[in-house]
Amino acid sequence: MADKRDYYEVLGVSRDATEKELKKSFRSLARKYHPDKNSSSDAEKKFKEIQEAFAVLSDSEKRAQYDRFGHSGPSMGGGFSGFDIRYEDLFGSGLEDLFSNFFGGGGRQTRSRQARGKSILVRKKIPFQMAFDGGSEEVSIDTFLSCDVCSGTGAKSRDEIQICSTCRGQGHVTQTRQVGPFLQQTNVTCPDCKGRGKIILNPCNICNGDGRNKKKQTIRFNVPAGVDSGMRLRMRGKGHVPQQGGIAGDLEIELILEEHPWFERDGSELLMSLPVGFPDLLLGKKMEIPHPDGKPLVIKIPPNSLSGHTLNISGRGLPNGRGRRGDVIILLKLFIPKKPSKSVKSKIESLRNDLTVPDNDLQSTIIDEANDRRS
Ligand SMILES: [Zn+2]
Numbered sequence: 368m369a370d371k372r373d374y375y376e377v378l379g380v381s382r383d384a385t386e387k388e389l390k391k392s393f394r395s396l397a398r399k400y401h402p403d404k405n406s407s408s409d410a411e412k413k414f415k416e417i418q419e420a421f422a423v424l425s426d427s428e429k430r431a432q433y434d435r436f437g438h439s440g441p442s443m444g445g446g447f448s449g450f451d452i453r454y455e456d457l458f459g460s461g462l463e464d465l466f467s468n469f470f471g472g473g474g475r476q477t478r479s480r481q482a483r484g485k486s487i488l489v490r491k492k493i494p495f496q497m498a499f500d501g502g503s504e505e506v507s508i509d510t511f512l513s514c515d516v517c518s519g520t521g522a523k524s525r526d527e528i529q530i531c532s533t534c535r536g537q538g539h540v541t542q543t544r545q546v547g548p549f550l551q552q553t554n555v556t557c558p559d560c561k562g563r564g565k566i567i568l569n570p571c572n573i574c575n576g577d578g579r580n581k582k583k584q585t586i587r588f589n590v591p592a593g594v595d596s597g598m599r600l601r602m603r604g605k606g607h608v609p610q611q612g613g614i615a616g617d618l619e620i621e622l623i624l625e626e627h628p629w630f631e632r633d634g635s636e637l638l639m640s641l642p643v644g645f646p647d648l649l650l651g652k653k654m655e656i657p658h659p660d661g662k663p664l665v666i667k668i669p670p671n672s673l674s675g676h677t678l679n680i681s682g683r684g685l686p687n688g689r690g691r692r693g694d695v696i697i698l699l700k701l702f703i704p705k706k707p708s709k710s711v712k713s714k715i716e717s718l719r720n721d722l723t724v725p726d727n728d729l730q731s732t733i734i735d736e737a738n739d740r741r742s
Pocket residue numbers: 531532533534535536537538539557558559560561562563564565
């Protein structure tokens with residue numbers, strides 16, 4: 368283990384760092400090197416290194432031992448396999464739960480880690496209107512729930528559960544291996560109880576020893592205003608319960624916002640293009656279209672507008688989450704009738720000289736246009 372880096376160095380903290388400093392540094396490094404976010408080849412190794420350093424330094428007993436003996440301390444030694452930390456857990460209060468689960472609130476942790484059920488991810492389409500108003504929706508999912516008959520133990524009765532003798536209920540056993548001149552100790556999952564620490568002699572006949580039954584559940588949830596596609600809502604403990612008891616996984620709902628018939632969304636702004644006839648561009652026009660916020664959207668096209676120009680209507684876009692609303696941005700687009708009648712054509716023909724670019728001004732108009740575009 369001579370090539371192991373100093374734990375304080377790994378976390379980038381001083382030797383007298385407080386618990387708070389350790390947590391802060393761990394959290395930020397773990398986010399940086401989490402394999403879900405960091406694809407560089409050494410990220411996973413680094414991530415494990417950070418976890419190991421934190422696991423030792425955040426436990427006051429282990430830390431004291433490490434301070435005295437370094438990596439060769441009595442309970443150090445190899446075999447650190449890393450925790451299953453999800454990226455989301457590195458934000459907000461989730462990490463606190465994790466700390467208490469993994470590190471027993473900073474004290475001795477002699478019991479095996481509780482099994483955790485699988486999480487469920489569902490995708491749910493929601494109407495565009497919800498981006499304005501928020502609201503509530505529901506999903507139906509099939510979930511493994513704890514068996515009522517055996518209370519999730521999987522056994523016919525409490526007496527039918529025996530502590531596993533191989534691992535003495537620890538769920539893991541220590542394997543010792545000779546590596547060169549060293550004896551390396553590794554913790555592995557107990558092969559007899561599969562890490563559960565107990566063995567069921569007589570299984571419950573409702574769940575057949577599984578400790579759980581699949582049931583359809585309807586879960587209601589709130590959608591915040593300003594929601595966008597891809598947003599994920601996480602509900603702790605609404606996922607599957609693991610076999611033979613433990614902590615239920617989470618339910619994650621990924622929201623997919625349905626498209627609006629004409630608006631395109633850019634954050635809290637709404638973009639649309641509006642076909643406008645030539646007379647309306649030239650003379651100006653006021654019009655109204657229905658708007659998802661309930662009040663009609665009044666569009667005032669000023670005289671001498673150009674196709675390709677935009678109008679901004681402020682505060683009528685989507686809520687931006689900071690108590691304000693974005694804008695509606697309207698692109699004006701010249702509308703040309705597809706099949707003008709003969710009489711329309713002849714009327715336009717009579718106006719041609721008034722509406723077109725005069726031949727002898729053509730070059731200067733082209734230059735004006737170019738300058739306009741460059742400015
Ligand atoms: Zn066992």
